[in-house]
Amino acid sequence: RRSIMPQILEIAGRSSATRESLKIFEIGKVFWPHDQNKKLPDEPVMLGIACVQKSPEPYLVIKGALEDLFLNFGFKDVRIHPSTSTSARIVIGNEPIGIIGRVAGKYAELVKIKKPAAFCEIDLSQLMQAQRAAKKIRPLALYPAVERDLAFVLPKPVAYIELIRIIRNIDPLILSVRGFDRFKMPNGRLSVAFRITFQSPGKTLTSEEVQKILEKIAQELKESFNAELRS
Numbered sequence: 203r204r205s206i207m208p209q210i211l212e213i214a215g216r217s218s219a220t221r222e223s224l225k226i227f228e229i230g231k232v233f234w235p236h237d238q239n240k241k242l243p244d245e246p247v248m249l250g251i252a253c254v255q256k257s258p259e260p261y262l263v264i265k266g267a268l269e270d271l272f273l274n275f276g277f278k279d280v281r282i283h284p285s286t287s288t289s290a291r292i293v294i295g296n297e298p299i300g301i302i303g304r305v306a307g308k309y310a311e312l313v314k315i316k317k318p319a320a321f322c323e324i325d326l327s328q329l330m331q332a333q334r335a336a337k338k339i340r341p342l343a344l345y346p347a348v349e350r351d352l353a354f355v356l357p358k359p360v361a362y363i364e365l366i367r368i369i370r371n372i373d374p375l376i377l378s379v380r381g382f383d384r385f386k387m388p389n390g391r392l393s394v395a396f397r398i399t400f401q402s403p404g405k406t407l408t409s410e411e412v413q414k415i416l417e418k419i420a421q422e423l424k425e426s427f428n429a430e431l432r433s
Contacts, residue, residue: 205253206250207323208313211305214252215313223255225263229326246327249300253320258385260320261288261304268292268302268322269363270380273370277332282363292324294332300324345406347377350416353395353432355387360427365394372422373415377401393432 203209210228218224227250234244250282251267253260265282272280277294282302284290289303302322366379376398384394398419400412423429 204234205323206232206248207321210250210252211309211313211315211319214254214319215310215315218254218315218317218319221254222404223253225251225253227251249322249323249324249326249329251322254315254317259288260318261302262384263319264292264302264322265382266362266384267362268324269326269366273363277329279332280329282361285416288320292322294328297328299328304410312314343403345402345404347401348396348412349399350412351382351395351397352416352419353383354420354423354429355395356392356394356427357428357431358390359386359392360394360426363392365423365427366396368422368426369396369398369419372418375400375402375407375411375415395432407412410413 206228212224214224214226217226229247229249231245232248234246251264253263255263266420268282271277272282278298279294281293282290283293285303289301290297291302292302300323303320305315305319305321310316313334362381362384366381369379370376378399380397381394383393384396385393387393398414398416418428420431
């Protein structure tokens with residue numbers, strides 16, 4: 203096979219008939235033949251993900267999950283470049299390594315998917331090469347981490363990954379940022395929420411120290427995107 207997509211979407215079609223929501227993945231090899239000068243095909247290991255549900259939009263669910271994956275595992279050079287409002291290319295530098303998109307209506311009918319669905323396929327072989335080059339080993343923490351949730355309302359849509367990158371760069375005590383809620387509001391506004399983890403290598407953080415960083419985050423997003431904190 204040259205793609206994981208047909209098989210995983212057929213499984214999604216059969217399995218989603220009795221479920222409100224379905225998320226599945228598969229990891230496996232595909233075979234890409236070379237030109238006539240090479241005898242053996244490439245056999246990259248691919249990751250395929252399918253999401254079938256009415257709400258939230260499946261394309262945004264997969265896109266948000268990938269953005270979290272790339273950021274939290276240190277894939278600094280991986281980018282998601284939208285092609286349309288419901289499709290995108292995944293690239294490392296200028297090298298394409300995958301696709302993500304909503305399943306077209308005719309193909310959804312073919313595999314008997316009756317709800318909105320999205321799919322992504324990523325070349326894990328290339329992704330792991332990037333990960334080995336980018337990921338630094340973090341020493342074992344001696345002091346506890348602190349988690350806080352922040353939610354914002356933005357006047358217009360902004361990519362999750364852009365917001366997360368800005369937040370992570372605000373203070374070195376920010377260990378990780380994960381988006382966990384995103385939905386459109388009236389008048390084109392966007393609501394987003396993040397779970398932010400703080401940790402110091404040298405001491406236990408106080409509530410006051412964490413609060414100061416939260417205020418810096420709110421101020422930065424206010425200045426950059428006119429974002430308002432959501433209570």
